[in-house]
Each structure stands twice: as C-alpha cells, then as structure tokens.
Amino acid sequence: MNMNLQNDIEDFVSDNEKLIDKWGKRNPRFEKKYEDSVMRVLSTYGQKVTEFTETKGKILGPGYEPYIIAFFIGLYSNKRIPLSENTDDCKVLGQPLSKWGHGETKQQKNGRTDSSLYFRHTYPKLVNYIFISLVAKTDVDWIALDKGDIKVSSVITALINTMEEYANYGFSVMEDKLHSDPGYFFSHRSFLDIFLQLTNKQNIEEEGEEPEDL
Amino acid sequence: MIIQRIEINNFRSYYGHNSFELTNGLNLIIGSNGDGKTTFYDALDWLFRTDDTNKMDTKYISKKRIEELSTNEADDVRVAMTYEHKGKSKILEKMFHFTKSYDDEVNTSNYTFSLIEHDGVERILNDGRDFDKDLPYDFRKFIMFKGEDDLNVIQSSNAMKILVDNFSEVREFDSYFEFTKYATAQAEKARDDAQRLDRKNEAEIKRLNQTISTETDILSDIEREIENKQNEAVNFENLLSNIKQSEEAAKLLVSVNGRIEQLSKRRTEIKGRINENYTINLLDDMWILLGFSDIAEEFSTKVSELDKKRRKLEQTYLFTAGQEKAIKKMQTDFVPLPVYIPGQKIMQEMLDEEVCKICGRPAKKHSEAWEFMLHRLEEYRDSLKVPEEEEISPYYLNNYIVELQKSDNTLNDNLADITKLRHIIQERIALNNRLHNDVRKIEASLETELENKKRILAQTDGLSEEQLLANFDKISKWMDNQKNAENRVKTLKSKQVEHQIILDDARNKLSKMAENTPAAIYAKIATIIRNISDAFKTAKEDNKLRLIHTIENEANLFMEKLNTNDFKGTIRIIEKVNGQGEAMLINNDEARIFNPNTALKTTYLMSILFAIGKLLSEKDKTVFPLLFDAPTSSFTEAKESEFFKEISSLNKQVIIVTKSFLKESAPGEVVLDRNRLNSIDGSIFRIEKKKPFDDKKLGTIQTIISKIK
Numbered sequence: 001m002n003m004n005l006q007n008d009i010e011d012f013v014s015d016n017e018k019l020i021d022k023w024g025k026r027n028p029r030f031e032k033k034y035e036d037s038v039m040r041v042l043s044t045y046g047q048k049v050t051e052f053t054e055t056k057g058k059i060l061g062p063g064y065e066p067y068i069i070a071f072f073i074g075l076y077s078n079k080r081i082p083l084s085e086n087t088d089d090c091k092v093l094g095q096p097l098s099k100w101g102h103g104e105t106k107q108q109k110n111g112r113t114d115s116s117l118y119f120r121h122t123y124p125k126l127v128n129y130i131f132i133s134l135v136a137k138t139d140v141d142w143i144a145l146d147k148g149d150i151k152v153s154s155v156i157t158a159l160i161n162t163m164e165e166y167a168n169y170g171f172s173v174m175e176d177k178l179h180s181d182p183g184y185f186f187s188h189r190s191f192l193d194i195f196l197q198l199t200n201k202q203n204i205e206e207e208g209e210e211p212e213d214l
Numbered sequence: 215m216i217i218q219r220i221e222i223n224n225f226r227s228y229y230g231h232n233s234f235e236l237t238n239g240l241n242l243i244i245g246s247n248g249d250g251k252t253t254f255y256d257a258l259d260w261l262f263r264t265d266d267t268n269k270m271d272t273k274y275i276s277k278k279r280i281e282e283l284s285t286n287e288a289d290d291v292r293v294a295m296t297y298e299h300k301g302k303s304k305i306l307e308k309m310f311h312f313t314k315s316y317d318d319e320v321n322t323s324n325y326t327f328s329l330i331e332h333d334g335v336e337r338i339l340n341d342g343r344d345f346d347k348d349l350p351y352d353f354r355k356f357i358m359f360k361g362e363d364d365l366n367v368i369q370s371s372n373a374m375k376i377l378v379d380n381f382s383e384v385r386e387f388d389s390y391f392e393f394t395k396y397a398t399a400q401a402e403k404a405r406d407d408a409q410r411l412d413r414k415n416e417a418e419i420k421r422l423n424q425t426i427s428t429e430t431d432i433l434s435d436i437e438r439e440i441e442n443k444q445n446e447a448v449n450f451e452n453l454l455s456n457i458k459q460s461e462e463a464a465k466l467l468v469s470v471n472g473r474i475e476q477l478s479k480r481r482t483e484i485k486g487r488i489n490e491n492y493t494i495n496l497l498d499d500m501w502i503l504l505g506f507s508d509i510a511e512e513f514s515t516k517v518s519e520l521d522k523k524r525r526k527l528e529q530t531y532l533f534t535a536g537q538e539k540a541i542k543k544m545q546t547d548f549v550p551l552p553v554y555i556p557g558q559k560i561m562q563e564m565l566d567e568e569v570c571k572i573c574g575r576p577a578k579k580h581s582e583a584w585e586f587m588l589h590r591l592e593e594y595r596d597s598l599k600v601p602e603e604e605e606i607s608p609y610y611l612n613n614y615i616v617e618l619q620k621s622d623n624t625l626n627d628n629l630a631d632i633t634k635l636r637h638i639i640q641e642r643i644a645l646n647n648r649l650h651n652d653v654r655k656i657e658a659s660l661e662t663e664l665e666n667k668k669r670i671l672a673q674t675d676g677l678s679e680e681q682l683l684a685n686f687d688k689i690s691k692w693m694d695n696q697k698n699a700e701n702r703v704k705t706l707k708s709k710q711v712e713h714q715i716i717l718d719d720a721r722n723k724l725s726k727m728a729e730n731t732p733a734a735i736y737a738k739i740a741t742i743i744r745n746i747s748d749a750f751k752t753a754k755e756d757n758k759l760r761l762i763h764t765i766e767n768e769a770n771l772f773m774e775k776l777n778t779n780d781f782k783g784t785i786r787i788i789e790k791v792n793g794q795g796e797a798m799l800i801n802n803d804e805a806r807i808f809n810p811n812t813a814l815k816t817t818y819l820m821s822i823l824f825a826i827g828k829l830l831s832e833k834d835k836t837v838f839p840l841l842f843d844a845p846t847s848s849f850t851e852a853k854e855s856e857f858f859k860e861i862s863s864l865n866k867q868v869i870i871v872t873k874s875f876l877k878e879s880a881p882g883e884v885v886l887d888r889n890r891l892n893s894i895d896g897s898i899f900r901i902e903k904k905k906p907f908d909d910k911k912l913g914t915i916q917t918i919i920s921k922i923k
Contacts, residue, residue, distance in 0.1 A: 060497075069497075121498040135513055185493075189492055195502060
C-alpha cells in the first residue's frame with residue numbers, strides 16, 4: 001500500500017525521470033512459501049550480516065540473486081505463474097531493483113566443499129536487461145502512455161507483474177528440484193546446465209517441454 | 215672327517231631318542247617351519263662348544279618330556295656325534311641330567327662332555343674339549359653356517375688372519391723378521407765402528423750418517439702416517455658400506471621428493487586456473503543472458519514498431535494541425551497571392567533590377583511600384599513563418615517510447631557480446647575440462663611418485679625418510695673424507711719413494727767409502743743382511759697373495775660347477791689395508807658387481823667356502839664336512855635342483871637343513887616333492903612334527919625323523 005503511494009508521489013515529483021528509473025524503485029514480490037524452500041537454502045536471504053558462519057555453504061548472495069535466477073528460468077521457459085491473490089501469501093524483496101547487482105565486491109564463501117573464497121563482481125547492468133525483457137513480454141499500450149492517457153505507475157505495475165509471474169514459475173522449478181534432491185544445486189554446474197538447456201535453440205523451438213527435462 | 219651318526223635325545227623338540235645316519239656326500243634334512251630344522255643345527259652348535267659356555271640350560275630340555283615326567287623322575291638331554299677321523303672312529307657326546315622336583319621345578323645336573331675313541335676293542339674316554347684337535351675352533355666358522363647371511367666369512371674381522379696363519383708359511387717368517395732386524399742393526403753398528411777409524415773421511419761419514427738418521431726418521435714418520443691414513447680411509451669405507459646400500463635409495467628419494475614437489479606445485483597452479491564458479495558467472499558476468507538474443511529481437515521489433523507508429527501518429531497530427539493553421543491564415547489575408555506569383559527569387563531579382571517583369575514597366579528604387587514589390591516580398595516572407603505565439607500543442611506528453619528506442623540502440627550495440635556468450639561459456643567449460651584432465655594426469659603421476667616413495671622407504675630396512683636424507687648428506691661427506699685420506703696416502707707413498715732413494719743413496723755412499731778400508735767387510739755384511747730382511751718382507755706379502763689367489767682360483771672352479779647355466783662373474787678376494795678380507799664378484803671389465811642377486815651371492819660365497827674346505831683338507835689330510843642351515847631359500851626350483859646335483863657330485867660330506875622340496879598338496883598339508891627328490895643323489899631325511907599336536911601347547915610338539923633314502 002505504502003509502496004504504491006510512494007510510487008505515485010515519485011510520478012508526481014519527478015516527471016522527467018526515465019521509465020527504467022521509476023521501475024527501478026520498485027521491489028518485486030514473491031510467494032512466501034519459497035522463502036524457506038528456496039531463498040534461504042540457496043542464498044543469504046534473511047540473514048543478518050553478523051550471521052557469518054551461516055553464509056558458508058550458500059551458493060548465492062543476497063535474496064535478489066535467487067530471484068534473478070528464478071526470473072530467467074521463467075523467462076527462458078516462457079512460463080508464468082500468477083502470484084497468489086492473497087497478499088498474505090506474498091513477500092516483498094528488501095532491495096529495490098535499481099540496487100540489484102550492486103552487491104559490492106565482497107568475498108563470499110561458496111557452497112563447494114573446498115570452501116574456496118570467491119571474489120564477487122557487481123553486475124548493475126543486468127537489471128537493464130530484465131527491464132528490456134519485461135517491455136518485450138508485457139502487453140502495454142505504450143502510445144497511450146506517451147500520450148498521457150494511462151498512468152506510468154500502472155505500466156510499471158504491469159511490468160513488475162510480468163516479472164513476478166516469471167519468477168514465480170522459476171521458483172516452482174527450483175523448489176521441485178530441491179525437493180527431489182536437496183543437494184541438486186550444490187553442484188557447480190547445475191544452474192548453468194539449466195540455462196544451457198533452456199536456451200538451447202531446439203528446446204526453445206519445441207516449446208511446451210516439461211521443465212523436468214532440464 | 216666324516217660324520218656318521220648324529221643322535222639327539224630330549225633336546226627341545228627332539229623328544230626321546232632320535233638318530234640321523236649320515237653318509238659321505240650330500241645329506242638333506244628336509245622340514246617345514248617349526249619342524250625342527252633350526253633345533254637340529256642348534257643341537258650341533260651346542261655339542262661343538264668347547265669353551266665351557268652354555269653347558270646346561272632347561273631351555274634345551276624337551277618340553278614334552280618334562281611334562282611327561284612324574285615327580286622325582288629324571289632323564290637326560292644328550293647330543294652325540296659319531297664320526298670317523300683319520301681312520302679312527304670317535305664319539306663326541308655332551309649330556310646332562312634333568313629331574314622334575316615335587317613342585318614341578320626342573321633341575322639340571324651331571325653335565326658331561328666327552329670324546330670317546332675306539333681303538334680296536336679298546337675304548338678311550340677323553341675330554342670333549344679334545345675335539346678341538348680334530349676340528350680346530352678357528353675352522354668351525356668355515357664349516358657351519360646358519361642361513362645365507364652367515365656365509366660371508368671372509369668379511370669377518372679375523373677370518374683372513376686365520377687363513378693366512380693356517381695356510382701360508384707366513385707365520386714362520388715372523389721369528390726370522392725379528393732376527394734380521396737385530397742382525398741388520400748389529401751389522402751396521404759394526405760397520406760404523408770400523409768406519410770411525412777412517413779419519414780422512416770423517417766429515418763426510420758424519421754427514422752421511424746424519425742423512426741416514428734423518429731420512430730413517432722421516433720414513434718412519436711417513437710410514438706411520440700412511441698407516442693412519444689408510445686406517446682412516448678404511449674406517450670411512452666401513453662407515454660408508456653401512457649406509458652405502460641406502461645411498462641409492464636416498465638418491466632416489468631425493469629425486470622423487472623433487473618430482474613430488476614439482477608436481478604438487480603444478481597441480482596447485484593448474485587448480486588455481488580452474489574457474490568453475492559457473493553460478494556466480496551467471497550473475498557477475500551476466501552469462502545468464504546467454505539466451506537473451508531472442509528476447510532482444512522481440513524487444514527491438516516491438517520498440518521499432520511502436521516508434522514507427524508513434525511517429526506516424528504524430529506526423530499525422532502535425533500535418534492535420536498544420537493544415538488547419540494554414541487555412542486559418544489564408545482566411546485572415548485579404549490579398550491572397552495569385553498562383554502565378556513569382557517566387558521569392560524572382561521577386562528579389564525584380565527589386566534588384568528595378569523593373570517589374572510582370573507588367574514590363576520600370577520601377578525605380580524607392581518608387582511607389584518598387585516599394586510595393588518590396589512590401590509584397592516581405593509579406594510573402596512573413597506568410598511563410600509560423601507565428602510563434604500560435605504553437606501547436608504537442609501530441610505526446612511523454613517520451614517513454616523514445617527512451618525505449620534509445621535503449622534498443624544500446625541493446626543492439628551489446629547484442630554481439632550477448633550472442634558470443636554461449637561460445638564463451640563453452641570455451642570456458644572446455645578449458646576447465648582440459649585443466650581437470652591435466653590435474654588428473656598430474657595426480658596420477660603424483661600417485662605413482664608417492665607409491666615410489668613408499669616403496670623406497672619400505673625397502674630401506676626401517677630407515678625413516680629423515681634418516682635416509684641425513685645419510686645422503688653423510689655419504690658425500692664421508693666419501694670426501696675417504697678420498698682425502700686416500701689421496702694423502704698416495705702423496706705420502708711418492709714421498710716415501712723419494713726419501714727411500716735418498717736413504718739408499720746415503721747408505722750406498724757409506725758402503726762405498728768403506729771400500730778398501732778395514733770397515734769394508736762389515737759394510738758388506740750389513741748390506742747383505744738388509745737385503746735378506748727386505749726379501750723376507752716381500753716373501754711374506756707374496757705368500758699371502760699366493761694364498762689368496764689359490765682360494766680365488768679354487769672358488770672360481772667351484773663357482774663354475776655350481777652355476778653352470780647362469781651368469782657368474784669372477785670371484786675376487788682382496789685384503790684391505792686393515793688386514794680384513796673382502797670377497798667380491800667382478801665383471802669381465804674388472805668392474806665390481808655391487809649387488810649380485812641373493813642366489814648368485816650365496817653361490818659365490820659357498821664356492822669360497824668349498825675352496826677353503828679344500829685347503830683345510832689338504833693341510834690336515836682330511837676332508838671336513840660342511841653344514842648349512844637353509845642356504846638356498848633364494849634359489850628357484852630349477853637352480854636349486856641343479857645346485858644340489860652339483861653338491862652331491864663334489865665327493866664331500868655336506869649336510870644341508872632345508873625346507874626345499876616340499877609342496878602343498880592341500881591347504882595346510884605339506885608333502886615331499888618326490889619327483890624333484892628323485893634326481894638328487896644322497897641321503898634324505900624328512901623331519902616333521904608328530905601329529906596330532908596342540909598348536910598352543912609346546913608340550914605336544916615332537917620332531918619325528920623318517921629316512922626317505
């Protein structure tokens with residue numbers, strides 16, 4: 001609620017702001033059930049900085065990282081699942097989109113048994129591509145927007161919805177994988193393999209293939 | 215000496231009375247582990263002891279017999295050997311009494327050691343120690359051997375001396391030595407006394423005597439130092455020989471360690487190059503965009519269509535809006551321009567030329583007509599301008615599509631990189647696979663090297679890695695020390711020669727001066743006696759060398775027989791400076807063969823023993839038997855058969871205790887290999903544990919003897 005209000009104010013006060021920047025101020029939602037089954041398993045989501053010992057054994061850093069992965073799984077599978085309509089079932093990610101990939105150059109302990117330290121780089125540009133894909137995949141009357149016939153906030157909400165639905169599908173895939181094999185993602189190739197197979201031209205052409213075939 | 219019978223009563227596993235009837239030639243006593251082979255050897259060893267040590271001991275008593283005895287019952291331990299020596303039959307017998315007391319204690323008593331001689335019907339009882347006369351104590355080390363390690367008798371500290379003392383005439387030279395030394399001194403003194411009368415040459419004689427005395431001192435110093443240095447060299451050589459066998463291992467270890475270090479380093483280096491943080495790469499390097507080109511295309515199409523549509527709408531709007539405005543303008547203008555009105559260019563031309571080209575009349579500058587034309591031109595110009603205050607309201611309030619179009623341009627710029635991603639990823643995977651492969655290869659080599667290292671360390675007689683490496687350091691140091699000592703000896707020897715020349719020269723001169731003087735006869739005698747002394751010295755060395763060569767030659771002959779179809783090399787025996795001997799095998803290029811295999815080593819050492827045995831027999835006019843405990847454990851079956859065949863043809867009594875010629879017929883069931891035994895000429899005994907026995911109870915163990923042939 002507050003979030004929407006805030007966005008409205010933003011619309012009002014900085015009219016020349018770019019669409020991507022307005023969008024960047026938003027925090028997408030995800031279904032609460034994935035918090036424990038996926039987010040906390042794979043990332044440091046929900047951990048305080050001081051919980052240092054817990055960070056080892058995590059494959060990913062902040063909560064937006066599993067979110068990005070979930071989103072791209074949905075995007076490349078071209079499958080969406082709408083979020084539960086009950087707002088109590090959903091949770092908002094703490095970091096607004098514009099902050100994604102700014103995760104500082106910190107060292108993170110990787111989940112591999114050799115527990116070697118990895119140096120992380122920032123990847124702020126990635127959100128631009130997410131934005132581009134949302135524009136490509138969201139049905140918006142852009143002419144009406146430019147004409148001022150519809151509100152920017154409604155367009156941004158539509159974009160965010162697309163994002164949430166793709167991610168929601170991605171989370172369901174990840175949850176399934178973890179359910180059948182809790183160690184599935186602890187192989188250093190598991191995520192890469194998922195994406196390599198998802199983006200294999202053949203797979204894309206033969207749409208409708210089950211994600212289990214990943 | 216021929217051993218005819220050996221009797222063993224109640225000696226350890228030899229319970230009750232046991233007897234071996236032996237023949238001249240080969241006697242094989244075959245038994246498996248624990249069957250009583252070593253006990254047989256130990257019984258003889260005990261019997262042959264003439265030094266009054268180990269007389270009685272309860273450890274010699276058959277456990278079975280002890281357990282069998284009731285309180286106060288007694289029996290004897292007895293080992294006896296009947297032999298024939300120089301035509302006489304003798305029995306060497308050692309025994310003691312043992313009694314079991316009421317508290318199960320066993321007491322020993324009544325030790326006797328006797329040598330019984332039968333002279334016709336007469337039986338003469340002698341002290342057992344007289345056996346030394348028949349088989350000298352010194353010789354025993356040349357006839358009895360417990361295992362292969364025992365065979366290298368030449369190496370033992372006093373063996374060479376025993377051989378030289380017994381078999382060369384050198385010992386008798388020693389007394390002559392003392393005499394010649396004394397005689398030389400006396401003769402020289404007599405010469406000096408006589409020369410003292412020679413006043414004429416007094417100064418020269420004095421000088422020569424001075425030289426002789428100085429040079430003699432110098433030479434004795436040199437001799438002493440040579441001896442020291444030679445001992446030093448031998449000491450280092452002995453030290454080295456103890457660790458020398460680990461030198462090769464140490465060298466190997468050092469190089470293996472080097473390789474291990476290098477491989478580990480390379481492994482670390484390659485492992486460092488493996489980058490498999492694929493999940494991280496998906497984000498940090500945006501590999502996750504690997505399938506993005508389709509999305510990008512979708513976006514581009516959408517945005518360019520939108521942009522086109524946007525522009526078209528705006529154009530239409532502007533066009534419509536512009537038309538409306540023009541109409542409005544035309545409506546306010548009461549002099550609409552005729553269609554044929556000259557254009558701006560023509561109008562300017564007419565003004566410049568001050569003529570109206572429409573009506574053909576001149577129009578002077580600033581005339582009414584000229585001014586009219588100017589006004590029309592300005593009016594026309596104004597009509598072309600869109601009045602600013604009448605701006606057309608924009609069609610779009612926002613430029614979001616333009617923003618999208620701009621991002622599409624950026625996207626297109628980056629598209630090439632995105633399409634390359636899949637290739638980059640595949641390259642990276644391939645590289646990592648290659649590196650993994652390399653690591654695996656390195657690890658395999660590393661594994662091999664570590665195995666090598668283990669193997670080296672396992673075969674260095676319990677030396678730890680640290681000790682081995684320490685030895686490696688010592689070896690080079692000690693080798694340097696040895697070499698230095700040897701070099702010093704060389705220098706000293708050449709010095710010795712130089713001083714000997716000076717000394718001889720002085721002596722000759724002195725003798726010459728004596729010529730034609732009353733001292734001449736003394737000088738001559740002194741020279742003769744000195745020459746005799748030198749001759750003795752040389753003869754002693756020659757004698758020793760001749761003995762060594764005799765043993766060598768004989769040994770090589772035996773070697774030829776014992777090792778017919780195999781490589782054998784040549785046996786060489788040398789005397790080291792400290793008087794110890796060393797037997798070795800030499801290749802045809804005179805190079806020493808350092809590590810002959812155990813079978814070859816056994817054969818050459820046995821050949822030397824046979825050679826010494828032959829010497830013994832020549833000296834004593836009797837042949838001594840040879841007694842070996844398990845000497846052929848390193849032989850192959852074929853070699854062993856051949857070896858025994860040769861031994862049986864030597865015409866010499868040889869008693870061999872062995873576990874050869876046994877084969878397993880069923881698990882745990884050991885039987886004689888009769889096929890192989892058939893080819894052996896000689897007496898064969900089988901000793902074994904009497905069955906049944908309790909494998910936990912020594913009191914049930916009893917050796918039984920059966921004569922096979």
